[in-house]
Amino acid sequence: MSEHAHGHEEHSFWRTYVFSVDHKVIGLQYLITSLLFLLFGFTLVLLMRWQLAFPGQPLPLLGRLLSPEAAPGGVIGPMFYNQLGAMHGTIMVFLGIVPLAVGAFGNYVMPLQIGAPDMAFPRMNMMSYWVYLPGGLLMLLSFLLPGGAAQSGWTSYPPLSVINPGQTMWLVSMVFLITSSLLGSLNFIVTILNMRAPGMTLGRMPVFVWAQFVTAFLLLLAFPPLEAASILQLMDRVFHTSFYMPAGLVIGGQTTPWTGGGQSLLWQHLFWFLAHPEVYVLVLPPMGIVAEIIAVNTRKPLFGYKELVGSMAFIGVMSFVVWAHHMFLSGMSTTLSNFFLVTTMIISVPSVAVLTCLILSLKGASIRFTTPMLFALAFLPLFGIGGLTGLPLGLTVTDIYLHDTYYVIGHFHYVVVTGSLIALFAGTYHWFPKWFGRKLDDRLGKIHFWGTTVAMNGIFLPMFIIGMQGQSRRLYDPTAHLHNLVGQPMHVVSTVSAFVLLIFQLPFIYNFFNSIFNGEKVDSNPWKATTLEWQCPSPPPHGNFASVPRVHRGPYEYSDPAHKDDWLPQDAEKAVAPV
Amino acid sequence: MSAHAPAVQSPYENTGVPDGKLAIWLFLASEVMLFGTLFTSYIVLRTAAASWPRGWDVLNVPLATFNTFILIASSVTIVMAHAKAAARDKKGFMLNMGLTVLMAFVFLVVKYFEYSSKFAHGHYPSTSIFYGIYFTTTGLHGIHILGGIAWNLGLMWWANRDGWDDRLFIGRVEYAGLYWHFVDVVWIFLFPALYLL
Ligand code: HEM
Numbered sequence A: 001m002s003e004h005a006h007g008h009e010e011h012s013f014w015r016t017y018v019f020s021v022d023h024k025v026i027g028l029q030y031l032i033t034s035l036l037f038l039l040f041g042f043t044l045v046l047l048m049r050w051q052l053a054f055p056g057q058p059l060p061l062l063g064r065l066l067s068p069e070a071a072p073g074g075v076i077g078p079m080f081y082n083q084l085g086a087m088h089g090t091i092m093v094f095l096g097i098v099p100l101a102v103g104a105f106g107n108y109v110m111p112l113q114i115g116a117p118d119m120a121f122p123r124m125n126m127m128s129y130w131v132y133l134p135g136g137l138l139m140l141l142s143f144l145l146p147g148g149a150a151q152s153g154w155t156s157y158p159p160l161s162v163i164n165p166g167q168t169m170w171l172v173s174m175v176f177l178i179t180s181s182l183l184g185s186l187n188f189i190v191t192i193l194n195m196r197a198p199g200m201t202l203g204r205m206p207v208f209v210w211a212q213f214v215t216a217f218l219l220l221l222a223f224p225p226l227e228a229a230s231i232l233q234l235m236d237r238v239f240h241t242s243f244y245m246p247a248g249l250v251i252g253g254q255t256t257p258w259t260g261g262g263q264s265l266l267w268q269h270l271f272w273f274l275a276h277p278e279v280y281v282l283v284l285p286p287m288g289i290v291a292e293i294i295a296v297n298t299r300k301p302l303f304g305y306k307e308l309v310g311s312m313a314f315i316g317v318m319s320f321v322v323w324a325h326h327m328f329l330s331g332m333s334t335t336l337s338n339f340f341l342v343t344t345m346i347i348s349v350p351s352v353a354v355l356t357c358l359i360l361s362l363k364g365a366s367i368r369f370t371t372p373m374l375f376a377l378a379f380l381p382l383f384g385i386g387g388l389t390g391l392p393l394g395l396t397v398t399d400i401y402l403h404d405t406y407y408v409i410g411h412f413h414y415v416v417v418t419g420s421l422i423a424l425f426a427g428t429y430h431w432f433p434k435w436f437g438r439k440l441d442d443r444l445g446k447i448h449f450w451g452t453t454v455a456m457n458g459i460f461l462p463m464f465i466i467g468m469q470g471q472s473r474r475l476y477d478p479t480a481h482l483h484n485l486v487g488q489p490m491h492v493v494s495t496v497s498a499f500v501l502l503i504f505q506l507p508f509i510y511n512f513f514n515s516i517f518n519g520e521k522v523d524s525n526p527w528k529a530t531t532l533e534w535q536c537p538s539p540p541p542h543g544n545f546a547s548v549p550r551v552h553r554g555p556y557e558y559s560d561p562a563h564k565d566d567w568l569p570q571d572a573e574k575a576v577a578p579v
Numbered sequence B: 001m002s003a004h005a006p007a008v009q010s011p012y013e014n015t016g017v018p019d020g021k022l023a024i025w026l027f028l029a030s031e032v033m034l035f036g037t038l039f040t041s042y043i044v045l046r047t048a049a050a051s052w053p054r055g056w057d058v059l060n061v062p063l064a065t066f067n068t069f070i071l072i073a074s075s076v077t078i079v080m081a082h083a084k085a086a087a088r089d090k091k092g093f094m095l096n097m098g099l100t101v102l103m104a105f106v107f108l109v110v111k112y113f114e115y116s117s118k119f120a121h122g123h124y125p126s127t128s129i130f131y132g133i134y135f136t137t138t139g140l141h142g143i144h145i146l147g148g149i150a151w152n153l154g155l156m157w158w159a160n161r162d163g164w165d166d167r168l169f170i171g172r173v174e175y176a177g178l179y180w181h182f183v184d185v186v187w188i189f190l191f192p193a194l195y196l197l
């Protein structure tokens, strides 16, 4: 836990690129790793999409490469399908979006935005990456174990999860990931509290920093309960305790080693106590990213800075008291479900407030339609759809019908894909020039943008319809039920769109790697932005700022009539004489 | 800032609270959530259980009482160790920290005998929910004790090398103490919950 080990850092290759303690290198390590995990999780779901659209048909090309147990004759088997589902969810949430939003963007951008030379604990920062990576690799390796990967969904409900093979590795790997996020969140909070440059008061911090601050608290306080819950599940699996197991369980005519007497609902409560705040971990940093990009590209101060920050803080607090809205159908008393219904309606208010502030920020602006701005603009309505479709799930009456249908899948993918992921793309285009001193190509960016947004809607919009037709989620073969046949064409639309989405990621991947080396060179502040990360070189040197920046004003001083430029950096001495 | 600038502390540390201290309090907050969850699970499982043994019928209360006193005493010695470090009395620090570590070991040895006698009587974590909770919570607590031993030994080792005069030394002894008190408090809750109620 050494503080700020700087100096003498002209190190070997290993110390510079692999075991670096520099927040920027660590941020890029997180960036590349989590993007790869995202791609992997996406590949898994493409296999599932094939099976959903064309059940029982052999996979083209890939089918023959899969092991005969997983996919006999190239047809995805039911067990393997369940593994794909569980691992897709787990990988996307815990190895993809969160590390990208927090580990990559938070790590790289947040210290720069508050004018700090690094994180408060650089070595702890490095540790958190090096605990995350093995945790993630273990998760992937579990596919190769006898019995395969976990197959009880990312929610891992017992007793199924205690019985199914593969789950032990899932739990072990989760312990790694939880430890990593604990180290990270500690570091973020201390850094934001203690490492702000002189003059960077809390009220002058960019919205993105606030988003990371609230997120860090969620990670800090919500993950330990899942850790405890995972330990109990691990005990159930390894030592045959019965914390989650009912008595007299018989599987396939065989008695089981569990004496029983436990509560399988206990897991659900503990899991969702983490997993609802986790949902806000998935959306708060993206909201912060979108806020930054909107301010820069509308060339005016954000509408309602205080309201934005206050709403995010309120979301953070409330997110701890809504968890059981995922469990309305688990037989809970109506008093309890009414309580969670009310808290859920309450938490939707600040979320709408955030979105409203962002939309009102556009009013009267002369918007620059850059690639990052396009993604940020797409975020607003699409995330809005995700949020609004959540309300019927939070109301007990409608949830009775919609619970565990494809409607739910549609809802949360609008939130995390057309919401979070789109915002993370926006952030990538926005901060790429800071990371590499070069811009991503605009034309390829626009192709990527249009293809991606259209395809995403093609994937997830049909899911609402299929869901309202009454189709359950987690189905291996929808056509096995007669009432699902009517929705089958929608599955085909969804699957085709998923492959289109894959194709439209190719320009992005090419653009990304090509632009690192050949992209258009830009100066340190190509967007003419006010926040501190743009007031140092691109990429920033070790220690970030040549001298400690002094902050004189809030983060979004655009279009100040008293100033000849239309932007006034946070650390500029004072407004230059008016024109 | 130049590559040779002193540690970042000076213009920063806006709150006036050292980084390490903030970090340890945040860490303890997360630990409260961890053990809080286990205690909640204990309550839920116990309320729903058809039967629950009375702790003193199946567990060894005298041994646990002894262990409770040992831990409380070690919390005193670690406070002394901090005071000695602040008073720049190295011998006194080493003595008190050494005692703390010693008592932590005693605690674990006693625990070892408790566990073995349970196993000898055929009581395993799988025997009942009660034993499951007993082994899981005390086991996790034991791991925390081990962590404390490692941390405290590390401080002694560091003091003997170049740590004693490091400007962060006293602070780190304090943080070790905070952690140790926490581990102590967890036991103060576990003891009645498992043995006496
Ligand atoms: C971008 C392309 C994506 C596609 C095409 C996609 C598609 C799907 C599909 C078809 C399912 C299975 C639904 C079912 O049968 O139950 C699913 C489940 C899920 N997805 Fe995605 N998804 C994508 C991205 C993401 C992302 C970015 C996240 C998270 C941040 C995510 C999180 C989940 C979760 C948590 C589940 C539930 C897994 C379970 O049932 O345990 N997905 N997704």
Ligand SMILES: [Cu+2]
Binding pocket: A275, A276, A279, A322, A323, A325, A326
């Ligand atoms: Cu929720």
